[in-house]
Amino acid sequence: MAPAPVSQGLAAVLGLRQLIMDGELRAGDRLSEVRLAARLEVSRTPLRLALAQLEHEGLLEPVQGGGFMVRSFSGRQVVDAIELRGVLEGTAARLAAERNNGPRALGELVASVAKLDRIVGVETIPTGEAFELYVELNMTFHNQLFVLAASDALLDAYERVLALPFAQPSFFLEIQAEQELFEPTLAAGNAQHHEILNAIEHGDGAEAERLARRHAHLAVENLQSVLESGGLDRLPGSSLITLDAG
Numbered sequence: 001m002a003p004a005p006v007s008q009g010l011a012a013v014l015g016l017r018q019l020i021m022d023g024e025l026r027a028g029d030r031l032s033e034v035r036l037a038a039r040l041e042v043s044r045t046p047l048r049l050a051l052a053q054l055e056h057e058g059l060l061e062p063v064q065g066g067g068f069m070v071r072s073f074s075g076r077q078v079v080d081a082i083e084l085r086g087v088l089e090g091t092a093a094r095l096a097a098e099r100n101n102g103p104r105a106l107g108e109l110v111a112s113v114a115k116l117d118r119i120v121g122v123e124t125i126p127t128g129e130a131f132e133l134y135v136e137l138n139m140t141f142h143n144q145l146f147v148l149a150a151s152d153a154l155l156d157a158y159e160r161v162l163a164l165p166f167a168q169p170s171f172f173l174e175i176q177a178e179q180e181l182f183e184p185t186l187a188a189g190n191a192q193h194h195e196i197l198n199a200i201e202h203g204d205g206a207e208a209e210r211l212a213r214r215h216a217h218l219a220v221e222n223l224q225s226v227l228e229s230g231g232l233d234r235l236p237g238s239s240l241i242t243l244d245a246g
Contacts, residue, residue: 027072086216
């Protein structure tokens with residue numbers, strides 16, 4: 001039985017995104033529908049929908065005469081994407097504080113911070129399952145800001161920013177796990193989680209927004225650390241980033 005159209009569409013989106021993230025499709029590559037359809041084992045219709053989806057996400061751009069090419073990003077654009085995430089997370093934190101419905105509503109946010117405390121509080125740097133759990137809990141914390149903000153428009157904008165390969169809150173953590181400064185980075189990040197949570201609990205929207213923006217800027221510092229270590233080529237999607245492009 002042939003796969004359902006929805007399954008083919010999802011396979012096309014995920015497969016195409018993975019080819020880009022793995023560097024098999026690099027910045028500037030013009031895409032061939034025929035070759036991609038064969039590579040991903042999907043028909044042309046779901047592939048075209050996938051191409052449109054990745055254009056919407058910002059990973060592809062149209063070319064003159066038709067078709068798409070893989071987009072490139074300058075170092076400045078990477079920083080701008082992270083800063084934009086910080087603006088959105090700051091707004092979400094402010095709304096979460098202003099719309100605070102009490103301890104029960106904050107339960108998952110509180111729980112994620114408590115679990116992160118247990119991981120960061122051990123004497124050794126988290127590896128393996130502990131590291132994966134840290135990344136998962138870190139993402140839960142950030143997502144909960146938008147749950148508590150209760151704004152569909154804000155969430156839609158956030159999801160679009162996160163579609164970029166370097167804008168996710170935990171994006172630079174994996175490569176930093178190889179560096180001596182990784183443990184202090186985790187501790188600093190989780191200390192900021194506590195500060196944001198405290199501001200939300202006290203209904204201080206302005207302070208929650210300020211702290212969330214500062215927290216996002218930590219990712220900019222992490223990026224600079226990765227660049228200084230020469231580890232950019234080990235990051236997913238690194239082939240999209242051209243550091244000499246401004």
